[in-house]
Amino acid sequence: MKLISFIQPSRSNLKYLKWSYESIRKNLSPDHEICWADDASTDGTWEWMQEIAKKDLNVKIHRNDGPERLGHTVLYDTLVNDYATNDIVMIYHADMYACPGLDREVDKYIEPGVVVSATRIEPPLHPEGPEKIIKDFGIEPEEFKESDLLKEVESLVYMHTHDYNFAKYTEGIFAPWAIYKSDFQSIGGHDPLFAPQSKEDSDIFNRFVLAGYKLIQSWSGFVYHMTCRGSRFKDGATRNPDGQVFMKDRETDEWLAQNQRSTRNFIRKWGSMVKHDTMMKPIIPPKYDIGFVVKNCNYDLLYELEPWCSKIYIETNIPIIDYISNEQKNTSYNLQSKVWYRPENAAVSMMHDIIVEFDATQLTNENFHHLTQLPEILSADKRPELGEFELDIFKIIINKIKTYERELIKCDG
Numbered sequence: 001m002k003l004i005s006f007i008q009p010s011r012s013n014l015k016y017l018k019w020s021y022e023s024i025r026k027n028l029s030p031d032h033e034i035c036w037a038d039d040a041s042t043d044g045t046w047e048w049m050q051e052i053a054k055k056d057l058n059v060k061i062h063r064n065d066g067p068e069r070l071g072h073t074v075l076y077d078t079l080v081n082d083y084a085t086n087d088i089v090m091i092y093h094a095d096m097y098a099c100p101g102l103d104r105e106v107d108k109y110i111e112p113g114v115v116v117s118a119t120r121i122e123p124p125l126h127p128e129g130p131e132k133i134i135k136d137f138g139i140e141p142e143e144f145k146e147s148d149l150l151k152e153v154e155s156l157v158y159m160h161t162h163d164y165n166f167a168k169y170t171e172g173i174f175a176p177w178a179i180y181k182s183d184f185q186s187i188g189g190h191d192p193l194f195a196p197q198s199k200e201d202s203d204i205f206n207r208f209v210l211a212g213y214k215l216i217q218s219w220s221g222f223v224y225h226m227t228c229r230g231s232r233f234k235d236g237a238t239r240n241p242d243g244q245v246f247m248k249d250r251e252t253d254e255w256l257a258q259n260q261r262s263t264r265n266f267i268r269k270w271g272s273m274v275k276h277d278t279m280m281k282p283i284i285p286p287k288y289d290i291g292f293v294v295k296n297c298n299y300d301l302l303y304e305l306e307p308w309c310s311k312i313y314i315e316t317n318i319p320i321i322d323y324i325s326n327e328q329k330n331t332s333y334n335l336q337s338k339v340w341y342r343p344e345n346a347a348v349s350m351m352h353d354i355i356v357e358f359d360a361t362q363l364t365n366e367n368f369h370h371l372t373q374l375p376e377i378l379s380a381d382k383r384p385e386l387g388e389f390e391l392d393i394f395k396i397i398i399n400k401i402k403t404y405e406r407e408l409i410k411c412d413g
Contacts (some may be wrong), residue, residue, distance in 0.1 A: 001107045004032045005084035005253065006092045009075035011039040014048060016095040016226065019141040021052070021285050023097040032103060033058045034081045037075040040066025060084075062159020077189040080181060088180040096255060097144075097224040099153045104180045105221025115208055117177040117217040120225045121149070131172050131280045133218065138228055153222050160219040172217045172280035173205050179213075187211055188411030193269065193332050198255075198262035202274040205282045210409045215281060250359065261330045269306040285375035286403035291352035292371075293342060295359040299323060305360075306339060308371050310352060313342040338384055354378070355397040362393040370394060 010017045016038075024034060036059065038046040049061045060083040064070045080089050090109055090344060097382035102118055109116045123136040135152065138144040142387060162168045187207050208215065227279070271290070290309045297305070297314040302323050306312055314320065324335045342348060349355050360378040370377065370392055377391070378401075388397050 001030060001103060002088055002110060003029075003086045003197075004103060004106060005080075005086040005089045006032060006034045007076055007089050007180075008034065008077045008092050008094050009037040009039055009079070009086065009095040010041065012041040012043045012045065012046055012070055013094055014041070014043045014045045015141055018047065018048070019144070020094055020096055020098070024098075025056075027098050027100040030102045033060065033084065033086055035060045035062070037062045037064065037079050038072065039064050039069045039075055063268050073190050073195040073197055073200040074192060080184055080189065081401060084181060087181055089181050089184060090176055092176045093225065094224040095228075096176060097149070099222040099224065100150070100300055101153075101157065102221045102223065103123055105218040109216045109218060110178055110180070112180050112183060113212065113401055114214045114216060115173055115177050115179045116182075116221075117173050117175075117215070118221040118223050119217060120174065120218050121152070121222055122227055124223045125227050129280075130278050131158045131170070131174065137224055144224075149224055150318065155243040156222065157220045167202075167219055169216045169218050171215045172277075173208070173215045173282070174217075174280050175201065176223055179208075183211075183213065187409055191269075191411045192263045193265050195320040197276065198259045199266045200262070201210040202276075202282070203269065205276075206270065206284050206405075207409050207411070209282050209284060209321065210406055217279070264307045265331050265333075268331065269337075270405070271308070273372070284405055286379050287405040287408065288375060288378065288403060289353040289400075290374065291348060291355050293357040295350055295357075297359075297360045301360045301363065302339070303327070304368070304372070305336070308374075309356070311338050311340065313340050315342045317341075350399055352404055353398070355399070357395040357397070358393050367392045367394070397403060 008017070008020070014079070021034065024032065026298060034056075036049050038049055038061070039070075044181070045088050046061075046063050049059075049063075053059045053061045060079075062075070062078060062083060064075065068396075074121060076091060088106070090106070091355070099121075099410075103377060105118070120132045121135055121137070121169070122132055123139045124134050128134050137149040159358050160168055189204070190200045191203050262275075269389070271287045272285045275285065290311040292305060292309040294305065294312060295315045297316055299318055299322070302312070302314065302318065302320070306327075307347075318337075320339050320341065325337060328335050356374070356396065371394075378398075386400070
């Protein structure tokens, strides 16, 4: 069996990490390596990691002294690049229980150019989806129904290996996922644009697909995922008073703000929101060079419009320096080169492959949707003609049809 290095950053969620560690050592080969990163925890995580590393020689540990957290976007790559000694690494959350046979399923499918995901069994914290199994075996280690889970897994494995009505694997990707370390490094790992967290997974999944990697989700390799046991939730936000699992109003203000930053950066990079099919295989719209020329813009509309284009030219005298000053701290994109006043008496119609001109006072929720779907609108026509056309309130000038998404495969950090 090929050996795996499990990659597990952790921030002040020690009881889940202990639970996860015990499952890996109890249910999988003891020869697998576990690489931990303590992200400035305050709950004794580092001291416990040190104790385990003294007894378990296949455990490697790293610490961010803090006090600011680095986030798993950075620490995943630190562990892969500087600590993992096996050819195969597996991105693995600290709130995941490894079910028996997980490593055998990875071994069955993994090879260079292939990314292998396990199937998640989860309590009903998130909406249902065909790529996972929703069943509540507990949302805290102290209430974990281990024997019931193992019986369920045994039944699922039998069903997917003996009944041709059930898939042995599907094309999709979600944590936990395993990959050859060399494949991970060849595209530059995770993009620090999304640090400390949120959307870094969707970004790297897009890049896997563009790089030609095959995605396999095994339906005989399982983890039980308690979900969101990091810094996302407020203290004590696990169940409502009636004992029901729920999500509303549970996230911390810090998590919500970072998720908004990462979402805007994902749009800046890819020109679209995160897209995938029902089985979680990424859908990647083409990335175009698009310039917006906007009349009667204001600060709030500039905030909404800026991520959706390569460059924006505005024709009113709003203080764009204020926008740049407020927003630059949230992105590594140079906003001074992206947000411009339209030069007087200067034609911008040839400055980009595609130009979109409109009056911001005519924007509505309905026609704003055209801007967010412009890559799909353009790609729907196999050979869009050069020249001008109108779409609702928008004058669209096509100077060149070229796409740039493949330039995003390699992240240089």
